[in-house]
Amino acid sequence: MKLNKLLVVTLFLGLFFTSCSNDDDNTPQEPKGDYENGILISHEGNFGKGNASVSFVSFDLSTVENNVFNAVNAELLGDTAQSIAFNGDLAYIVLNVSNKIEVVNRYTFESVTTIDTGLNNPRYIAFLNGKGYVTNWGDGTNATDDYVAVIDLATNTLESATISVVEGPEEIIATNTAIYVAHKGGFSQNNKVSVIANTSVSTTITVGDVPNSLQLDNSGNLWVLCGGKPAWTQAETAGQLFKINTSDNSTTSIDFEGMQHPSFLSYDDGKLFYYLGGEVYSMTSSSTALPTTSIISDLTFYNMTVNDGVLYGVDAKDFASNGTLTSYDLSTNTEVNSTTLRIIPAGIYFN
Amino acid sequence: MILRYILLFLFAVGFCSIAQAQLDSIQNLDEVILSDSKLKIYGAGIKIEKLNDSVITKNATSLTSLLSFNSNVYFKENGFGMVSSPSFRGTGASQTAVIWNGININSQLNGQTDFNTVNTNNFGSITIRSGGGSVQYGSGAIGGSIHLNNNLKFYSHFNNSIRLTYGSFNTKTSYISSSYGNSKLSLNVGVASVNSDNDYKYLGTDRVNENGAFENLSINVNMGYFLSEKDILKLYHQSYDGERLFSGTLVAPSNSKYEDNTHRTLLEWNRISGKLSSKLKLVHLFEKFKFFENKTTDIYTFGKVSTWLLNYNLNMRLSNKLQFRTITEVSNFRGGGSSFGDPNRTAFSTTALINHKPNKQFEYNFNIRKDFTSDFKNPLLFSVDGAYTLSKYYTIQFNGSKNFRIPTFNDLYWKPGGNLDLEPEQSYQFDLGHNFRLKSFDFKLNTYYINTKDLIQWRPNSSGIWQPINVAKSLSYGLEIEEQSTLKINKNQHLSFKGRYSYTISENQETKKQLIYVPFHKGNLSVAYSNKAFSMYYQHLFNGEVAIIGDRLEGFNVGNIGIGYLFNKKGKTQYDINFRINNLYNKNYQNVSLRPMPNRNYQILTTIKF
Secondary structure, eight states, rough: HHHHHHHHHHHHHHHHHOOGOOOOOOOOOOOOOTTTTSSEEEEOOOOOTTTEEEEEEEEEEEOOEEHHHHHSSSSSSOEEEEEEEEEEEEEEETTTTEEEEEETTTTTTOEEEEEOOOOEEEEEEEEEETTTEEEESTTTOOOOOOOEEETTTTEEEEOOOEEOOSEEEEEEEEEEOOEEEEETTTTTTOOOOEEEEEEEEEEEOOOOSSSSEEEEOOEEEEEEOOOOOOOOGTTTTEEEOOOTTTTTEEEEEEEEEEEOOOOEEEETEEEEEETTTTTEEEETTOOOOOOOOOOSSSSSSSSEEEEOOOOOOOOTSSSSSSEEEEEEEETTTEEEEEEEOOOOEHHHHHE | HHHHHHHHHHHHHTOOOOOGGOOOOOOHHHTTTSOOOHHTTOOOSSEEEEEOHHHHHOSSSHHHHHHHSSSEEEEEEEEEOOOOOEEEOOOGGGGEEEEEEEEEEOOOTTTTOOOOOGGGGSSSSEEEEEEEOHHHHHHTTTEEEEEEOOOOOSEEEEEEEEEEEGGGGEEEEEEEEEEESSSEEEEEEEEEEEEEEEOOOOOOOBBBBTTTOOEEEEEEEEEEESSSSEEEEEEEEOOOOEEEEEEEEETTTOOEEEEEEEEEEEEEEEEEEEEEEEEEEEEEEEEEEEEEESSSSSOOEEEEEEEEEEEEEEEEEEEEEEEHHHHHHHEEEEEEEEETTTTEEEEEEEEEEEEEEEESSSEEEEEEEEEEEESSSEEEEHHHEEEEEEEEEEEEEEEEEEEEEEEOOOHHTTTTOOOOOOOOEEEEEEEEEEEETTHHHEEEEEEEEEEEEEEEEEEEEETOOEEEEEEEEEEEEEEEEEEEEEEEOOEEEEEEEEEEEEEEEEEEEETTTOOOTTSEEEEEEEEEEEEEEEEEEEEEEOOEEEETTEEEEEOEEEEEEEEEEEEEETTEEEEEEEEEESTTTOOOOEEEEEEOOOSSSEOOOOOOOE
C-alpha cells in the first residue's frame, strides 16, 4: 500500500515538476514545439500596468526568448501573472489582476482558450481527477468571500459551484486523492491548510502563521513553510516548518528561532531548501532540526526553485527594471549562469 | 495703460476702494483683486501665465483638459475623468503644488492633487506659475504651481449666470452662479456639477470604457466686506463631493469605486494702514476618501486629514522702491485611515520676502523660509528672482531657488512600510526667461534646470515590504516656448493664435534614463476667430512618446474644434451657445498605457447671463 502510494506520488511529481528532457529514448522525436526542453519564467509585471509576460530560457540560461505569449498569439498576456501549472500538454497561466486564466499549449504557447468568468483575484491552480482547482481571494478587502473555483478540464470551463474557504487561499497542491490549500491570508494573515476532497472542504488543518509554500516529498508528506506574521502587524511571530502526513493529516512542526521569516520552500531528491534573510538553507527531509548555516548567501531572490540539483533564483531588482534569473550548482553551491529577463520575474517552471 | 498698471499695483497690495468708472470692462475688473497678491508682487522674475474666464469656460470639464491644451504642463490621465496627475517641467505629481486662494491644497495623504477632481467653473482665474515656489507656497512647489483664484468684485452689480452642457456619453455639466456687490460688500455663490456615464468606445476594439462613470458636485461661496476704510474681511469656502467608478485597463477589468470629499474654508482679515498692510488668515482644510474595491459591497478603505492653519502676513512698504514682507504660519494636521491609525503633525514656518526696484528697468526679490515640523528636519529655503526690462519690447527674467517636498502621511505612516526616518526631498532650480512683446505679438522663451535629491521612492526592502526611502536623484532641464498673437482684421473680426512647445529632459541620475511618463516633446496650439457675435476655435495637442516601465508608449496628436454664437450681445440678458467636437480626428490614443482615451465626441454648451 505504502509502496503503491509512493509510486503514485513519484509519478505525480514526475509529471508535475520535472522536465521532459529526461526521456531516455534515443530515437529522435518530433519536437513538440519551440518551448520544449527549457525553463518558463512567469513575470508578474507591475500591478495594474498590464505588463505580465512569460519568458522561455534554455537550461544553461544561454538563450532567452521574452514575451513568448505575445509573440505567438499577437496579444498581451494580461495583468500580474501569478503562477503557471501544467496539465498534460497544456499550461494554465493564472493572471491575478486580469481575473483570468490563459490556457496554452505548453510547448508551442499557442492559445487554447481563455477562462475569464467566475474568477476573482485568482492565485494558483492544481489538477486532480479531471478537474482544475483555482484559489481565489475574492475581493482582497473582504475576508469572507474567498473560494476555490473548479474547472472541468474536459472543456476548460468553470463549473458553477465553487468551494468556499477561509481567508487568503494561496498555493494549492494535489496528492492522488485530495487537494491541499495553504491559506497565507491574502491582504491579511492566516494559519490554515484546507483539505478538499471532491467538491468540499473535508478538513481544515491549523499550521503556523502565513503558510507561504507547499512541497510534497517522496514519502507522502506535505511540507508547509510558514513565514510567520511580519513585524508591521505588531503581532510578529516567527516562521515554522510544518509536516503534514497526508495519510491521516497529522502534523509535526519545527520552529524557527527569534523572529525569522523563511519563504520559498523547494524539494529535490530528498532535500528541502528554503530562503531566509538573503540566504538559502538546505536540510534533508528526515532531519528533525533546522540547519544552522546556509549554503548560499548574499542573495536578493523574489522566488527560487530547485530542479535536478540546480537552484534557480529570480531577482525582481527594483520592480521597475528588468529582473534576472541565476542558476547555482548545488553540488558546489556556486553560481553557474545568470541572465536578464523582463519586469518582475516571479515563477520558475520546467518544461 | 499706465493708469491701469497703477491700479493693478494698488489693488495687488490690497487697496480696494476702486473707482469703477475708470475701468472699462469686466475683463479688467477680474484682475482687480487677486486674492493672492504674492503672485504678482513677489514674482517679477517668475514665468506666470493667467488663464481667464473665457478660456476656462471653453474647457469647462476638468482642470486636466484645460491645462493640457492651455499650458506646458503634461498630464498622465488614467482614462477620461479618472485619476490625473501632472508633470511640470519633468517633475512628478507630488512636485506640482496646487494653490487655492493662496493656500497649498495638495493632499496631505499622497502629496498630490488629482486634477480631475477640480471643477474649473468654480474659479475666476487660474494661474500657472512655472518653477520653484516653495518659499512662498510650501511643500511640493518644485516644478511649478497651479493657482486657483476666486475674485471679489467691489462695485455695484448683481449678475447671474447659468451654464449647461450636454455631450456624448451622457455627460452633463451645470454651473449656476450669482454675484452681488457694492462698494462695501462683494458676495458670489456658485454650484457646479458634472456627471457622466463615460462609456466611450475603445477605438480599434469592440469594447467600451466599462466602470468609468463619474459625478461630482461642488459649491463655492466667496465674500468680502469692508469693515472700515482700512479693514476688509474675506471669506472663501469650497466644498466638493465626488464619486467615481475607476475604470480598468485593456487587460484588467475593474469593479471599484472611489468617493472623495473636500471642504476648504479661508477666513481672512486684511488691514491696510499707510505703509503697512497685514493679513491674518485662518484656514480649515478637510479631505477624505473612501475606496471600494467592489462597488457592490460596502466594504471600503479610507483616509482623511483635517488641517487647521493660521497665517500672519505683514507687508511693509519702506519706500516706493523697497518693500518687505514676513509670513508666519502654524499648522496642525490630523489624519486617520485604514492603513495608518491616527497620526498628527504640527508644522511652523517663517518666511521673509524683500522686493526692491532700484530703477524703472530692474526689479528683484530675495526670499527665505524655514520650516519646523514635528516629524522631521527641514532645509532652509531661499529664492532670488528678478526682471530687467531692456527695452519696451524685451524683458529678461531670472530666478533661482531651493525648494522642498515633505514626506506625506502615506510615506510616514502607511502600514506596512511607512518610514519615520524620511527627510524632505530637496531641489535646486534655476530659470532664465526672455519675454518679447510687440504690439500684438508676445513671445516667451524659458530655459530651466532642476536638480532634485533625496527623492522619495517606494521600493521593496530586504523583507520584501515596500517602503519609501530617500533614494533617487533626478535632473531635469529643458526649454519652453510660448507665443501669443492677436490680429484685428477689421472692426468686427479678430484672429488670435497661441502656441506652446516644451522640450524636457528629466533623468534618473542612477540610470541616466528619462523618467517614465515624461515626454521629451509636448506642444499645443489654439487658433480663435471671432466676427461680431460669432466665434470659432481650434485646439491641438501634440504629446510626444514617453517611456513606461520596460517599454515605450507612442505619442499622439489630438484636436478639438468649437463654434459659438452670442445672442443679444449688448442687452442685459445674454445667451451664448457653443458646439464643440473633441478628438476631431477620432484618434485612438492612450495617455497612460492600456487606458484608451475617448473617441470623437460632441458637446453643446449654453450660457445665460442675466
